[in-house]
Amino acid sequence: EILALARGMGAARAGILQVNGDWFEESEFSIVRKAAQVSGRPVTVLLFQVGANPELWRHELRHIEKAQSDGLNLWGQCSSRPISVCWGLESGLHPLMFHQAFRPLRKLPLAEKVERLKNDSELRKALASEHAWRFEEWSAGPDGAMPDGFWKWSDHIMARLYELDPERPDYEQDRSKSVVSLAKAAGREPYEFVIDLMCKHGGRNLLVYPH
Known part of the structure; x- marks a missing residue:
């Protein structure tokens, strides 16, 4: 072609x-x-x-x-800014969508999804502890292949995920502003922290992953 x-x-x-x-x-x-x-x-x-x-x-x-x-x-x-993927509860991808505990919420209306994520303590606990998350950097192999296991890949995503300010979008944020860095600074579990970020603005808040 x-x-x-x-x-x-x-x-x-x-x-x-x-x-x-x-x-x-x-x-x-x-x-x-x-x-x-x-x-x-x-x-x-x-x-x-x-x-x-x-x-x-x-x-x-x-x-x-x-x-x-x-x-x-x-x-x-060269592109004018990093090529990025925006993630949120209404987008095609977000950090929780492959969690087994999140599956019952997939087809719920957005408002119900947000209510459950904010107020269901057992759900929040399950989402935060379902896997032994390891927030590590990794390098691709000689062929550019991803490492084995989706969840290690998800750790990598979380370490490079940032909140996107709807008023002043910043696609080149410092690593100290990543979801993982902010969660650690606040003494919180990163996946519980990201739940609260995605529930902001009625569940329409976006996170950005620079490719």
Whole structure:
């Protein structure tokens, strides 16, 4: 599909082909190179620095430099702010949704969900203690693979999760303002702390996870 678009751009002798991706493996980058070859047009690649692989952008730059040395019109681009995912009780993802104790709440109206989360002490206790949470940093393997086990991944998410101020959204907050850091400073269990954050503004408060 990418090469078909590239050929069309080459025939039209117009346009810039922009390619985005979380991870560029060797086979994927060969397609990007081929697109630059067959189109004869500028091709740009979005450079990523992700928490799981902070050196990824250097790896991509090496591919780009090699392509340019081979005479291809291929360039790197930077985004204006971190690519982020917003989480909340009304969004597709949030830190509690895969907890077994949260399952009965999934289809409840938002107001009922908030009432249960705020006032059901047994539910709050279950959500906070269902797993032996370990808030640790981790590094991806050579192939960029996630570590085994969703819950360790969830720990990583929590360590990089921030409250998003609806009046002045900040997508580049200091690590000291993460949900885990604020919970520890307040002497609270992080998952109980995040429950209260998500219940703010009638359950419409958002948390942001910089990718």
